[in-house]
Amino acid sequence: MKSFRKTLTVNVPARMDFVNITGDVETALAESGIQEGLCLVNAMHITASVFINDDESGLHEDYRRWLEKLAPFSPSPDVYHHNRTGEDNGDAHHKRQIMGREVVVAVTDGKLDFGTWERIFYGEFDGNRPKRLLIKIIGE
Secondary structure, three states: OEEEEEEEEEOOOOOOEEEEOHHHHHHHHHHHOOOOEEEEEEEOOOOEEEEEEOOOHHHHHHHHHHHHHHOOOOOOOOOOHHHHHOOOOHHHHHHHHHHOOEEEEEEEOOEEOOOOOOEEEEEEOOOOOOEEEEEEEEEO
């Protein structure tokens, strides 16, 4: 069995945004030479997410609004105890927990084995600084 590892660096200028990284993952898969196996993609930061869904702007706006209702941004230590450490990103940790850390996609015939509308996204919840993503592909 072969194993391939690649990291990507993402720097989102907004506090919260979603970036389609499907092309980057497909490029890594091509570089790996793996035809059958599994591809893991995960955010290596606790205020960011990787998830699979449709690349539709209305859906992404719905996510933004929904996440802000569930965990609204507030730098106040009265709202998030985490902010008592000097941070202001307590909300970002909650948003990441909701949206998830990673995805695993089957690799079949050298391609990501997606459903019709599935794409891979990086979710940023505490932007304005570089963050890493891990792509790990195993198989033959």
